[in-house]
Amino acid sequence: MVIVEVGETGPLPDDPVLAEWATAMRDMGDLVWIVDSSWNLRFVTNEQRLSMAYDIEMVPILIGQHMFGPETTEMIAQWGADSKQVHESWGSCFVNVGGLILADTVGGKAELRRVLDPSWAEMVDQLSPTDADIMTASSVSAGASERGGMLLQKTQRIRDAEGGHRGTAIVFKPAVGMNVLGTMALERDPGHLTRMRSVASARRRPAAILFADLEGSSALSRTLSTSSYFAAGRRIVRATDRCVVDAGGLVGRHVGDGVVAFFPVEVFDSESAAASACISAARDIEAAMPEVAARCELPAEQLVMRFGLHWGSTIYMGNIGTVARSEVTALGDEVNEAARIEACATGGRLLASKPLVERLTDDDATTLGIDPDRLAYTSLGNMTTATDKARRDAPAIAVCEL
DSSP states (O other), X not given: OEEEOTTOOOOOOSSHHHHHHHHHHHHHTXXXXXXXXXXBEEEEOHHHHHHHOSSSSSOOEEETSBTTSHHHHHHHTTSSSOHHHHHHHHHHHHHHHHHHHHHHOXXXXXXXXXXXXXXXXXXXXXXXXXXXXXXXXXXXXXXXXOOOEEEEEEEEEEEOTTOOEEEEEEEEEXXXXXXXXXXXXXXXXXXXXXXXXXXXXXXXXXXXXXXXXXXXXXXXXXXXXXXXHHHHHHHHHHHHHHHHHHTTOEEEEEETTEEEEEEEGGGSSSHHHHHHHHHHHHHHHHHHHHHHHHHTTOOGGGSOEEEEEEEESSOEEEEEEOSSOEXXXXXXXXXXXXXXXXXXXXXXXXXEEHHHHTTOOHHHHHHTTOOGGGOOOEEGGGSTTOOHHHHHHOTTOEEEEO
């Protein structure tokens, strides 16, 4: 038995036929489980593990154990926020492939009951052995929205050149639009889904604005292989999104290796609470980068984020949903100004505008460890790191380093 921990990539199967399948499925980015002829788990794609993750990067897996045995079932129950729901979903998967498992089990139903987790043993009597590939469809929930779709599960035998049975691949394919998939992803955090719905109608909303971007990303892309750079970018996005969501904010669009996030006053109790959450999210992102760098096997100094925080009094914000995606976006001069502030925050600095900081009450400022009377502000246009766009578009905005 091999435990592939959180964040690790599992090894390819020792069986060359299974390894060839695993490589092809991995390269296509499919959601796939691969088992040997005894239904011991041999490979799970990272995409499948990411899709099952709740608050971690990739769920751990057990290689070498029966896919529906007690050890695997116990680990899978720990994957989601709702262990009961995860357990029931795993049971549905067993029912779908049970006939194949029975056909592969030497010793028939008695032996199958012995190796299965007790949760599934009572289902064995309902099974009939089969050797045919199986395609099933099940409804999936999109969380509190009550919008969902269908998830296709294709179970296909893996055979060698002579037709010998070497294992089975279980491939999951979402038969829903990407907008539904985005909603499904938010099921992991119902609070974020609620906040997304709160801005479904576009209108002017006061909000704190956060821009964060990876410094030196072009140089990093030249240093790393394409796959390694992509993996680093994915880890950065997951970390930044988690920090924003945990702080109560709304994730907007991703630009390159950066993120735009909003903290509307209507979501919080006050302007101060929105500004405080924005600052907290930025600090949390900053604190998360060393761990992300370690996962990428990079020096911490190669993953440095720069931040621009600003206050938007008149930004026009709403949720744009299409067949391909769903995202929060905002328009207005203050959004552009926040981008200019972020571009000037070289050296991994966190720059915040005076309009944002002055929204903080004394109590919230104290909680954040900020003494407003000791902050030194500089006009953006007078900074030595000011970009041409900053001098052109927002030279008079006063900013300080937090």
